């Protein structure tokens with residue numbers, strides 16, 4: 001396993017949609033993504049964030065408060081959403097130091113393939129629903145800045161870009 005470099009905003013890979021994920025081809029990348037996520041003290045990491053442009057992400061929402069529960073999702077699809085919107089501040093390993101208040105549905109039903117090739121469908125709410133939607137945005141080529149009003153984006157992204165470019 002290896003810790004991979006994390007792609008940082010505004011790298012164009014973070015604005016590009018990922019392609020279909022192949023479970024066999026991704027085994028070692030998924031192991032590296034878990035190692036990278038835990039080393040960076042993150043709760044989720046999507047393929048494009050390490051330059052892997054396929055529809056895969058890893059997550060573990062509760063590991064900072066208890067046992068590790070690593071979960072990999074390949075080719076995830078949102079089947080249904082509970083539309084009640086909730087605003088929560090989201091960090092992102094690709095946009096270090098910036099918290100962005102993003103409005104998202106409070107709960108989602110997701111179908112995905114796990115890292116052994118098994119297909120699952122389940123309901124998620126709370127922080128897990130939030131994390132899944134954030135990571136799925138990465139697979140579609142979106143970041144938190146793409147989810148907020150232009151004025152707020154300018155306020156939050158401007159100083160970030162000044163610092164990194």
Ligand code: ZN
Pocket residue numbers: 091092093094134138
């Ligand atoms: Zn992110």
